[in-house]
Amino acid sequence: MTVQYAPARRGRVLPPLRIGPYAVDTPVVLAPMAGITNAGFRRLCREQGAGYYVCEMITARGLVEKNPLTFRMIAFDGDEHPRSMQLYGVDPASMRRAAEMIVERDLADHIDMNFGCPVPKVTRRGGGAALPFKRKLFERIVRAAVEGAGDRPVTVKMRIGIDDEHHTHLEAARIAVDSGAVAVALHARTASQRYSGAADWSAIARLREAVPAHVPVLGNGDIFSAQDALDMVARTGCDGVVVGRGCLGRPWLFGDLEAAFAGRELPAPPNLGQVAATLRRHAVLLCEHMGDHKGIRDVRKHVAWYLKGFPVGSDLRRSLGMVTSIGHLDDLLAELDPHEPFPADADGPRGRQGSPGRVVLPEHWLDDPDDPSVPFGADVEHSGG
The missing domain is CATH 1.10.1200 (Non-ribosomal Peptide Synthetase Peptidyl Carrier Protein; Chain A)
Structure with missing residues (x-):
């Protein structure tokens, strides 16, 4: 399939981003990041610009078992709306019960599901980015969350696949949508890449072509500036962008994004x-x-x-x-020079990058993609994306 790239352009390139009943003019989502996207950081980012701001990942098992640490992580400001929570899980029963608890206790307005974690301690148990390969199990988990959530929207975040020999994003997205997910987000790297190298934005374009037009497709990977976001939208046709590492130490990026998508001049970089x-x-x-x-x-x-x-x-x-x-x-x-201008070379990658490597999987994981069995012990309390 040949993907045609359109030139980047300024101005409003997208309509408001709609996630179920919720809409925001700026089509930007803050990616959940472990130890980063707590209530304090989300408030700081919301003060800079509009978007969807997702809390740190919560494990379905931790929620069901009423783990005190899990419940301490569920913190939202009174004016934070919609309240977006990301859930991780590998057991359809736990995922369904966790979604039901979110509704019963009114813990969040929107549930995002994590199928993008490349961390070895997660993939070796079949979780995270390894799980969409097991398409039957993946379908059961997404459907369980959708049914448990009732009228609260459920979205799915994933990676391209395990490695270059095992791409899963196109089939997984179709399964997710057929199971009731209202939007899909793609981090355009494989699990074996982790956070290294360049994101393959052409995979986002192919996903946009494969998913029904009414379902938002969000692109994630290498958004370090407002121009990056405009370029991704122009080249892929995606409906919004997901920002992770690019806002580390740069929460004003959300103000830049709001201006860019509204067609306004960007604010001057801060001194x-x-x-x-x-x-x-x-x-x-x-x-x-x-x-x-x-x-x-x-x-x-x-x-x-x-x-x-x-x-x-x-x-x-x-x-x-x-x-x-x-x-x-x-x-x-007070010891800093407040007039020092923003450095020209401060843009670009930040946060963890690392190097590519073999994805650690459970024994015989790749033998049967239709095996619906729940991997033993995969519900670890870990984040990633």
Whole structure:
């Protein structure tokens, strides 16, 4: 199949993104990221621009078993709407019960399902990006979530497949839609790529052609700027973009995306003083959400992403990476030159990249794609996408 690429263009390239009964003018989704997309970070991003903001992944088993940690992760601001939750699971029974609990306890308005995790501890048990290969089991899981969710929309996120010899995204998307999923998102890498190399946007284009036109197809992979998003839409025909690593240390990316999709000029890049103010706001929100001690410790991992490319000395970087309080953070940020312009080379990949590798699978996993058996012990509490 030959995919025709259209030139990138500015202006409103898409209508509002609709997920079931919910619509947003800016067709952008924040990808769930473990240890990142908590309520504090989502609020920070929502302050920058419109979109769908999905919480950290929740395991179906953890929800069903009322795991205290799982329930602490289910936190939404009072004005956060729709409340989007991502579920991970490999057992149709657990997935159905988890979806039912979400409805009964009014825990979320929208359920996204994770079939994209490439982490070995997940794939070796048949979960994550390994699971769509088992098409019968995949169908049972998606259908169970849809039936358990009632009138709340269910969406599915996946990868191209296990590796270059085992692509599953086209068949899995058709199964998901036939089972009641209202949208599908594709991270355009295989599990064996993990986060390395370049995303294959042509796979998103093929998926858009394979799925009924009324079902939104969202593209994920290598969205590091507003222009990347416009390019992806123009080249693939997708209905929206999913942003993950590109917003690490750059929550203002959502403001850029909102402007780009509305046809407005992009805001000027922030100088170091504005970046420092955003970092401080992030720290305050984390402390409000997690408590002072955990919140200030959590912000430490974001420091390097915020300061990427800026000429900040190693001693000050090290001190910021060990900050102990908001007051301490204020003192350290005061040492920065607030007029330092945003560095031209700060765009591009950030966060984990790693290298490609063999996907670890359960023994005989690839023998029979129609085996509906639930893999033993696959419901691990782990995130990814």
